[in-house]
Amino acid sequence: MMAGMSTDRTSIAVLLPCYNEEMTIGKVVRDFHAALPDADIYVYDNNSTDHTAEIAANAGAIVRPEPRQGKGNVIRALFEDIDADVYVMADGDDTYPADAAPAMVTKVLDGYDMVIGDRLSSTYFTENKRPFHNVGNRVVRSAINGLFHADVTDIMTGYRAFSFTFVKTYPVLARGFEVETEMTIHSLNNNLRLYEMPIQYRDRPEGSVSKLDTVGDGIKVLSTIFRMIREYKPLPFFGGLGMIIGLIGFGLTASVTVDFMRTGMVERFPTLIGAVMLVIAGLLFIVTGIVLDVIAKNNRKTFLLEANRFAIMHRVIRDCSGAEAGSNTSK
Structure with missing residues (x-):
């Protein structure tokens, strides 16, 4: 007991x-x-x-x-x-x-x-x-x-x-x-x-x-x-970061694209490389958020099952204790 x-x-x-x-x-x-x-x-x-x-x-x-x-x-x-x-x-x-x-x-x-x-x-x-x-x-x-x-x-x-x-x-x-x-x-x-x-x-x-x-x-x-x-909220957390980083990368990529359309040359290769990396990093953050969100939901399911088991155990112990007390009183 x-x-x-x-x-x-x-x-x-x-x-x-x-x-x-x-x-x-x-x-x-x-x-x-x-x-x-x-x-x-x-x-x-x-x-x-x-x-x-x-x-x-x-x-x-x-x-x-x-x-x-x-x-x-x-x-x-x-x-x-x-x-x-x-x-x-x-x-x-x-x-x-x-x-x-x-x-x-x-x-x-x-x-x-x-x-x-x-x-x-x-x-x-x-x-x-x-x-x-x-x-x-x-x-x-x-x-x-x-x-x-x-x-x-x-x-x-x-x-x-x-x-x-x-x-x-x-x-x-x-x-x-x-x-x-x-x-x-x-x-x-x-x-x-x-x-x-x-x-x-x-x-x-x-x-x-x-x-x-x-x-x-x-x-x-x-x-x-x-x-x-x-x-607990990985999708908004990592997804939000990914969106911010990705939009910055997309903006830099767009500026290099505008220059290319005007001059026919890519004059800022370092900017282009950095921008593409930012876009890729943003996408990775978003994918990470999606994966972790699935894991978090599974963890919540596991918690609910565990809580249900403890609730049932508590009721069983109380019922057994009450039955034992009733048996001792009748004797």
């Missing part, structure tokens, strides 16, 4: 990745205990140099260490280690309201794969004191929604709830804070069931320091978007 599964209730796991959050983690754990009394609360300590782990344990959390630095690495460990029916993920900095968690859990039980705690529709832009973060959220949101024809309001929120199937089939590749962006793109690409729930975001309390590097982590987020577009 899977650890964390319950025979008489829905098992819920609250996941709190933490790094140096001794000022707030105790309150966060207590708030989630109050909001979800039956949930198991896990704090994965990511090499904290303060008393985060000790305070979390005293507040009633299950504390485990994760030596690989970075939020993405911590979430990968959480998803691998913990089995539950519903997962709620938040940060340990007390910026997300724990009292929104029961409604998020209900939405997952209603059949959604991921519930997104939407900060941007409520108080984020007034509470958040870092203007570059506000700009970054808008840029990332516009780019992803445009490319995936979606309408997700908060791409980068750290407050989410997941189904068992999502957690066990989502490949966590990111190592740092770009993991939330990766989650959203993964969900949109595979047409998963998403639900956005507005929440009341609040800024960190005075004295609590953010671990987010605006410039460094912003570059990582943008590079993640670039990489995932290349992998």
